[in-house]
Amino acid sequence: MSLRLWPSIILGAALVSPLASAVALAAPGQDARQQQTIEFSANASQAAPNDLGIATLYAESNGKNTAVLAKEINQRISKALELARGFASVKAQSGGxxxxxxxxxxxxxxxxxxxxxxEIRVESRDLGVLSELIGRLQSDLALSGVAMQPAPETRRKAEEEATVSAIQAFEQRAALIAKTLGKQYRIVHMSIGDSGGLPPIRYRMQAAPAMMAEAAHAPAPLEGGESELAVNINGRIELLD
Incomplete structure (x- = not known):
């Protein structure tokens, strides 16, 4: 009986063996492909001038009669908005x-x-005009603060320039990695993100009621400065033989 069973055992071993070899060869191939993928990041920054000034001013008062109080405050705000509309380069709007x-x-x-x-909010890219307007508005309103930041188009241009620089930095680093390892490469994935930048420069200039008359028509000193806008790139390359 053992002689009749022996060929079956040999045949069974022959059928299983190729499958085991195929599995053993597939795993090293998958590991090798994973080892040829490298992830890294690159970034670049671009300075953008703070060419937009934004000022917030307010009228505040006490009263026993809310209707009378509201009328007084609304008149002061309306007068301020009318004054601001006389400056063509200034955008003005009521606030909270x-x-x-x-x-x-x-x-x-x-x-x-x-x-x-x-409150009212006034903004302009002409800092000289904005400074003059703030000084005149302070004859009746208090100045909560002024923020300096890049105008939308200025920010967009700086971000575009930073994006180009970041992509170039990514490609240079990819080429360096591939050359060091003696390989060619292709970009598999790339994500581009804006890290924002430094917060706007804020000036807080509040005048006490007794000083408002002296502050009238006195230009508020404004200095724009610059904001640093950064672009980050995270990506993955595949090394090729």
């Missing part, structure tokens, strides 16, 4: 409005009066 109660100091929770605050 808030009203809140002022409680008595005796701790009984009684509302003693109301306080209202309304």
């Amino acid at each position: 409005v808030s009203t809140w109660p002022v409680y008595a100091k005796n701790g009984q929770g009684k509302i003693e009066s109301w306080r209202m605050r309304s």
Whole structure:
């Protein structure tokens, strides 16, 4: 009986063996392909002038009658917007409005009066004109602050230049890696991201009520400076034989 079974055992071994060899050869091939893929990053930055000034001013007052208080505040804001519209290079718009109660100091929770605050926002690429307008508006409004940042078109141009530089840096690094390893390469994946940049330069210039008359028509000193805009690239290349 053992002689009749022996050929079957040999035949079974012959059928299984090629399958085992195929699996053993496939794994090294997959590992080799994975080893030929390299991920890395590159970045570039570009300076952009802060050529847009944005100022926020506000009117704020107390009163027992909310209707009278609102009328007073609205008149001051309307007057400021009318003045701003006289400057062709300035964009002006009304901002947030808030009203809140002022409680008595005796701790009984009684509302003693109301306080209202309304804002306007003015912006311009002509910093000299914006400076003059801010000085004139301060005759009746308080200045919350001024922010300097790149105008949208200025920012877009700087980002485009930084993107070109980042792509070139990525390609140079890819070529260096491939040359060092004695390989050719192809780009498999590339993602481009804007890391933003430095926050806008902010000036906080608030005048006390007693100083507002002196501040009238006094230009606010503005210095634009620059923002650094950065572009980052993350990518993957495949090394070729």
